[in-house]
Amino acid sequence: MMTRTFNFIDFLKIAVIEVAIFFLIMVFFNIESVWTLVAGLILVVAVVVYAKVWKRQFSSFAEIFSSNKPAVLGVLLVLLLLYPLVGPLMIKQNTYWLLTLIQTGIYIILALGLNIQLGSTGVLNLAVAAFYGIGGYTAGLLALRLGIPTIITLPMGGIVAALFGTILYVPLYKTKGHYMALVTLAFGLMIVLALDNTEFTGGPQGLKAIPEISLLGYSFLTKPGGLHFYTNYYYLTLFIVLLAVIISYRFYNSWVGLTLATTRDDEIAAKCCGVNSNIWKGISFITGNVMIGVAGALYAHMIGFISPHNFSFAESLLIVAMVILGGLDNILGIIVGTVILWILPEKMRVITEYRIFIYGILLLVIPMFRPRGLLPFKPRKYHPSVVKVKD
Amino acid sequence: MQNNKKRIFYSTNLEMNFGGLYALANINIEIFENEAVGLIGPNGSGKTTFFNVITGIYKATGGTFCFMDEELLGREPYDIAKKGISRTYQRSRLCLNLTLFDNILIGMYNNQTAGYFAALFNRKKLINEVKAFKEKAVGLLNVFNPDLTDKLFNPVGGLPQIDRRRVEICRAMAGDPRMILLDEPSAGMTPDETAEMMDDIKKVRSTMRNVSIIIIEHNMSVISSVSERVIALNFGKEIARGTYAEVSNHPEVKDAYLGKEV
Numbered sequence: 001m002m003t004r005t006f007n008f009i010d011f012l013k014i015a016v017i018e019v020a021i022f023f024l025i026m027v028f029f030n031i032e033s034v035w036t037l038v039a040g041l042i043l044v045v046a047v048v049v050y051a052k053v054w055k056r057q058f059s060s061f062a063e064i065f066s067s068n069k070p071a072v073l074g075v076l077l078v079l080l081l082l083y084p085l086v087g088p089l090m091i092k093q094n095t096y097w098l099l100t101l102i103q104t105g106i107y108i109i110l111a112l113g114l115n116i117q118l119g120s121t122g123v124l125n126l127a128v129a130a131f132y133g134i135g136g137y138t139a140g141l142l143a144l145r146l147g148i149p150t151i152i153t154l155p156m157g158g159i160v161a162a163l164f165g166t167i168l169y170v171p172l173y174k175t176k177g178h179y180m181a182l183v184t185l186a187f188g189l190m191i192v193l194a195l196d197n198t199e200f201t202g203g204p205q206g207l208k209a210i211p212e213i214s215l216l217g218y219s220f221l222t223k224p225g226g227l228h229f230y231t232n233y234y235y236l237t238l239f240i241v242l243l244a245v246i247i248s249y250r251f252y253n254s255w256v257g258l259t260l261a262t263t264r265d266d267e268i269a270a271k272c273c274g275v276n277s278n279i280w281k282g283i284s285f286i287t288g289n290v291m292i293g294v295a296g297a298l299y300a301h302m303i304g305f306i307s308p309h310n311f312s313f314a315e316s317l318l319i320v321a322m323v324i325l326g327g328l329d330n331i332l333g334i335i336v337g338t339v340i341l342w343i344l345p346e347k348m349r350v351i352t353e354y355r356i357f358i359y360g361i362l363l364l365v366i367p368m369f370r371p372r373g374l375l376p377f378k379p380r381k382y383h384p385s386v387v388k389v390k391d
Numbered sequence: 392m393q394n395n396k397k398r399i400f401y402s403t404n405l406e407m408n409f410g411g412l413y414a415l416a417n418i419n420i421e422i423f424e425n426e427a428v429g430l431i432g433p434n435g436s437g438k439t440t441f442f443n444v445i446t447g448i449y450k451a452t453g454g455t456f457c458f459m460d461e462e463l464l465g466r467e468p469y470d471i472a473k474k475g476i477s478r479t480y481q482r483s484r485l486c487l488n489l490t491l492f493d494n495i496l497i498g499m500y501n502n503q504t505a506g507y508f509a510a511l512f513n514r515k516k517l518i519n520e521v522k523a524f525k526e527k528a529v530g531l532l533n534v535f536n537p538d539l540t541d542k543l544f545n546p547v548g549g550l551p552q553i554d555r556r557r558v559e560i561c562r563a564m565a566g567d568p569r570m571i572l573l574d575e576p577s578a579g580m581t582p583d584e585t586a587e588m589m590d591d592i593k594k595v596r597s598t599m600r601n602v603s604i605i606i607i608e609h610n611m612s613v614i615s616s617v618s619e620r621v622i623a624l625n626f627g628k629e630i631a632r633g634t635y636a637e638v639s640n641h642p643e644v645k646d647a648y649l650g651k652e653v
Contacts, residue, residue: 247511254510254517255503258489262497265486271468272446272478273566274501283507379490379544383518386525387544 010064011071017061018075022083026090029097034351080238084231098230102302104342105237106295111322111338112244112331113291118320119329119377120257121284122264124181127168127188128319131161131289133195133311135296140207140306141200150213154297161293165286172285173278188316195308206307213301220301233302240298244291248331251287253382260284261329261380325366327373336374396423399459399569399603400445406453407437407444407627414440415627418454422570427596427604429618429635431611433647437627438607439481442572446478447471459569473501475569479559481578481607487548491539494547494558495528496521498565524565531561534594553584557591564599571595573606577613585610592617611639623647 051058135157142148213220220232262270326337400422407415447468455464505517532539535557577585621638623631631641
């Protein structure tokens with residue numbers, strides 16, 4: 001048996017490595033010259049290759065990390081909480097990167113929402129952006145037209161997206177596989193067209209001047225301790241991302257995850273075990289839409305301006321790519337996939353004309369070497385105590 | 392001879408019509424408590440169709456069938472599974488990416504009490520339930536092949552054919568069914584493996600009290616050693632029933648398998 005005692009040396013190693021990576025990432029944010037960036041990327045690739053070739057040295061570190069998960073996550077959380085305080089000292093374009101990180105967070109929520117549908121259940125939802133938009137427009141309209149406080153509009157974004165999801169599920173559950181994807185695709189296009197042509201939602205002009213979030217009288221436009229007001233949104237987004245991760249983790253490691261996975265892999269076998277697969281597919285579809293809708297509401301309040309253009313089909317494809325590239329049904333994989341697909345292109349803005357080209361190559365190369373996503377899904381453990389072998 | 396036993400399943404004039412082709416016609420089968428019945432017949436005689444009809448995958452076009460005094464005609468598969476009928480498949484229907492434990496656990500779906508909200512808010516209840524079910528899964532695997540318990544958290548895809556079938560049988564047994572349908576458990580196995588499989592099926596009967604088994608087989612040694620009664624089908628119709636000796640010597644059965652003399 002492994003010893004589960006808390007090892008201070010291991011903890012120090014973890015902390016040092018994580019802090020080092022944290023600072024390296026901030027240095028990475030600061031890089032402005034093309035060649036330094038290329039050199040940096042080559043260095044990262046070299047480290048990955050090194051880890052592959054000299055497995056033994058690397059695996060001792062990997063072992064420390066995998067056997068001290070609470071410490072790893074704890075240090076990571078502290079670093080994420082400290083980032084807005086350290087950022088202004090370290091990063092030249094701090095505001096820009098703060099916003100980029102918030103957007104990454106929003107995409108993580110979206111990708112985790114889609115993962116419940118696509119990864120866990122195999123329902124390919126090509127209308128993610130539409131539900132994202134429904135969440136955003138709901139929050140925007142409620143706040144603009146009715147002056148409803150944001151503590152209500154944020155969850156309402158999720159609830160209304162779930163309602164639309166329920167309506168869409170009526171025709172959806174009669175179809176299977178590719179046809180299911182087609183139905184959602186049509187719905188996505190429909191929503192964008194409808195938003196474009198409705199006076200009430202502002203037509204192609206969209207909604208302007210959506211009020212900022214204010215919770216319990218605290219306006220998110222106030223600057224906490226002289227920091228940029230995005231700091232407020234950073235913490236809120238971090239909180240919602242954590243919530244989304246916990247919900248995803250708990251679903252995955254439970255009857256819900258198992259039921260959905262069996263439905264995905266073999267619907268007939270699931271039915272003959274007593275699973276009402278249509279109901280469960282619906283539950284997963286609607287649960288995913290709640291998360292997607294909340295992300296939309298958060299985005300609308302933060303940016304203050306949304307238009308149908310924000311929620312086009314291309315946006316859906318980006319989120320689908322994040323989930324598939326990161327690894328279906330693997331929460332960590334999806335977070336990594338989202339970070340790569342959102343932060344790397346932002347960074348590559350310095351190489352302007354080749355940006356999209358390199359992005360495309362990335363999309364081609366990753367599936368070649370990792371056909372099941374960056375991190376393929378792992379055996380369901382439910383809880384560490386379940387796996388433990390009895391002696 | 393069967394009169395003292397309770398009848399748990401019967402079908403009356405069960406009929407399955409695929410656009411003019413009768414895959415099943417006039418099937419009247421009775422299954423009693425705690426017995427093993429062999430279902431034989433040449434390819435295309437309607438054996439698997441019979442399983443698909445009584446598990447609800449196909450909807451019968453005529454006649455009816457009852458299980459535990461309840462008419463189940465036209466019910467959905469998950470409804471029928473809840474009543475206590477479980478099955479295995481001719482071509483294994485395990486989720487190869489998922490672990491052995493996942494595959495067996497889903498068989499206990501009807502016994503679970505910690506659903507959607509427990510997953511989010513009542514982890515303690517969920518974990519305790521999963522732990523209890525793990526004990527049960529380990530117990531079942533130990534009956535068949537104790538080596539498999541070490542692989543409980545490995546994907547099923549890495550197992551050889553016979554172990555996959557064992558996992559599938561464990562899944563069928565896990566939910567405490569009253570009737571298990573085994574669809575060609577020895578399909579695609581070597582003679583040695585078939586012999587092991589025969590022992591396994593006997594183990595099913597000795598571990599589980601109060602369960603009836605219907606078994607489809609082409610391998611007559613399995614049928615003769617496992618089942619107490621045999622029913623023979625051909626072209627969707629019943630042609631013979633009785634003990635193995637009676638059925639195997641029935642002229643129509645011989646004709647069906649070997650062809651008629653011209």
